[in-house]
Amino acid sequence: MGWINIYAASTSEEHTEVLDFGAVYGKQLIWIGLAIPLIIIVLFIETRFYERFASLFYIASILSLIGLFFFGKSINGAQSWYPIGSSTLQPSEFAKAFTALAVAKLLSDKVFTFRPLKNHVKAFFLIFLPAFLITLQPDPGSALVYFAFLFVFYREGLPPYYFVVGFLLILLFLSTLYFGSYASIPIMIFAVMGIFILILGYLSVYNRKTLKRSWLQFLIIFFIICGYIFSANFIFNTIFEDRHRDRFNIILGKTNDIQGVGYNTNQAIKTIASGGFTGKGYLEGDRTQGKFVPEQETDYIFSTVGEEWGFIGTTFVIIIFIAFMFRILHVAERQKSTFSRVYGYSIATIFFFHFFVNIGMVIGLVPTIGIPLPFFSYGGSSLWGFTLLLFIFIRLDANRSYEW
């Protein structure tokens, strides 16, 4: 376990050094300093305490999220922060940890299985409640993190068709957008129809029984998909805000407005690319110093890594993250208690989601979603949030020998 500590600490340090922005740099050091007592507190508390009061923590964090609507401070249009002195605290970062605890608690219940549909609803309610509250702030990026829990549910027995259906829906949604206008909808529908006819054709030859039994279901599914295709455009064009549309369009390659909406992504890629194989050297990143990439100390921190440390640096960071997540998964799998295992899984998926969305966004593979890179991005709340996530798990792991 020790190496994770060192890793967490050292990367945090590296990150603060990489940035050379007086106040921001100093503040982050304070946050790191304050993270140490937090770690100590977390490690001192009895494991059982986490388990027992998981629900309480969860309720508290939900309340804090609700409280934001009354006492929150608005930054960049999102009312997601509590002002504390000159600093701010973002409860949604902590809510992740507490939701993970609650999920672990729920799933570790001896009678809990994913068989009855009622339990599906229970589990999903647990994760969608904070997600919903965060979306209202509005901070949909942070809210999306809660989808990471789907992996946990799957691990604990959620039927895989959620994934299949979800994946298909996303695929359909994106391809509808990709092929664009209303005019192409008939083409899409024909394509879907073609696929269905193929499946039906296959069944009619090899499995007439199933066909006879469920041809009505097929028909219904077909119409649902068609409706979905129609609605995808509708949702995209009416429910989404402009900026969301832009972000999708950039990734799908439909717009290429590097001066306007595509500026962030374009500058980030340029900055990373300018690092080349070995990078420009520590503190030598001229594009970083020119602040060409907006939000480069928070969400776009990875572009600085790319510029100053080059391909070697970025690859190293990615490998470290993968190793880190593998380690958590491995430790989670060896837990004897379901609670610890589920919790471990939860944090692994949360880290993964952050890792995937953040780096994917910076290198232009994922639509722009503003969530931080764990232990890299500037921000006290996220640092503390991740510290909390991680060290509760370390505490749980330390106790596994005495567990029942």
Add this chain to the structure above:
Amino acid sequence: MRRGGLLYIVILLVGIIFIGRLFYIQILDNQYQISPLNNASIKKVYDYPERGYVYDRNGKLLVANQQSYDLMVIPREVKPLDTIEFCNLLKIDKEFFLKQFEKAERYSTRLPSTFVSQVSKNDYAYLQEKLHKFKGFYIQKRSIREYPMKIASNVLGYISEVNQNQIEENSYYQQGELIGKNGIEKTYEDILRGIKGIKHIKKDKFNKEIGSYKNGVYDTLATPGKDLTLTLDAVLQEYGQQLMANKRGGIIAIEPSTGEILSLVTAPSYDPNMMVGRKRSKNSVLFFGDTVNKPMYDRSLQAEYPPGSPFKILTGLIGLQENVIDESTTFTCLHGYKYGRRGFMGCHAHASQVKLNFGIYTSCNAYFANTYRRVIEKFETPTEGMNTWNKHVKSFGLGEYFGNDVHGGRKGLVPDAAYYDKWYPAKNWTATYTLSNAIGQGEVLTTPIQLANMTAAIANRGYYYTPHIVKDIKGESIDKKFTVKNVTTIDKQHFDPIIQGLFDVFENKNGTAHRSRVEGIEICGKTGTAENFTKIDGKRTQLTDHSIFIAFAPKDNPKIAIAVFVENGYWGSRWAGPIATLMIEKYLKGETSRKYLEDRMFNGSLQEEYNKQLDSLYRAEGKK
């Protein structure tokens, strides 16, 4: 439970995709692989060194630099100001102010544009004191050329902004920089220009400067341009330009012992100060557009004329070298020379038994026609004869480019056998077909500088140095090819009888330039009167003859060799002769004794003659 495996696979997959993507953008994709120094975040700031000065051979300043002050404006930064005071300071009216401001705004509100260019030094002094009151305006100093002597514009050339082609050809230049466009400004561009210094400045995304890049390890200091010393004698050059007033043509004076060009006069010309700064664009249209006087056309280098009688010297030398004549060879001249069935080359009135010396100083056509014919016919075929003749003539630097350091120049024409084979496809030509070459008419064409160089070679008795214009580059030696002796194919001993003849052109009372003799200077020279033709309305029309003169002095140890061309100047001793001898006198003695002749040259004009040409041209056009 194997379900845990899914997450492993997904994580690994994402990691691999990420690394692949990073490999692509950081290493493979050239679209983003830009040099760190050539990046939006790095601005290059140039430090322009002062362009080198140019001096004449005696250290007189020919080209200097002067400061010019341009008032620049950044419209966005302009705060409300006292327009009246501002306009008074700059001596502009309000309309001009508004017009310029609108223009600047239209160009860009963030970038500087010129508000008033070339503010005078006085206005600048007043303005500078009060400039702090006018936010958004500032003064940009620029260095422009200045020509204290107002002479030799054809030699000096001018500088102007680089054009797109030059930027593409030479990566050194950026938009808006200056480059030599003509004369030595062009040929010695690299030396005069120096090397600009480059500073790399880091910028942020708002284009604001945030300090030097890597503490300036990539920065370079500007290397100042080097000063040039020309071979020109400014006094002689100025004098030559005065003598050529209202005439067309050129004077080239060369120091035979070195090949240094003492003066290179073309007329008409212009004041080099007219091609400086703001005036340039207006004047260059004027000068380049003047197709009648062609002030931008350097006649001394580029005009190809038939050399006329001075060419007889070469014919004589070749005759001696080929052993077809000697000093006592006598030809008959009965006011001309009959050849073939119908051919007749007229000659001047003089005694009929002609020897070499007499032939030269009376410029007897018959004598040299005979000599030429003997040279060509000495060989079995006219081809062989023609090529031998060609070889001799070319050894005097005719018919080829000099490849020297004055900008421009023409090849001229020295025909060889192949040339006539083309003219007469049957190849049945003989010496008599080409006989006019003997007296410098025919096909031979030379530029004035070639003729001057030929004169220098004769003065040197058989060798010349490639004529050149730069004497000294500060701290650098001049091109080695200018210190290499070019030896002619004529042996030294053959020059003496010829030079004696050239001397007698002045000294003998029947010499063609007897009246241009200068007390106390032993000048050798040769007059020339070249027929020339032009096409008017498709018809070959003979124009008034060119007046030509070549000379060198003193006879022994010559200090100056000169060639003078005056277009349509009737005959050699009318214009070119006096000009040549006045130049020699001026150069050798520093002053001239024949004021009446000088005045005649200063004031004499051939403008009427040129107008006549124009008239007939216009008439022809009118007829159409």
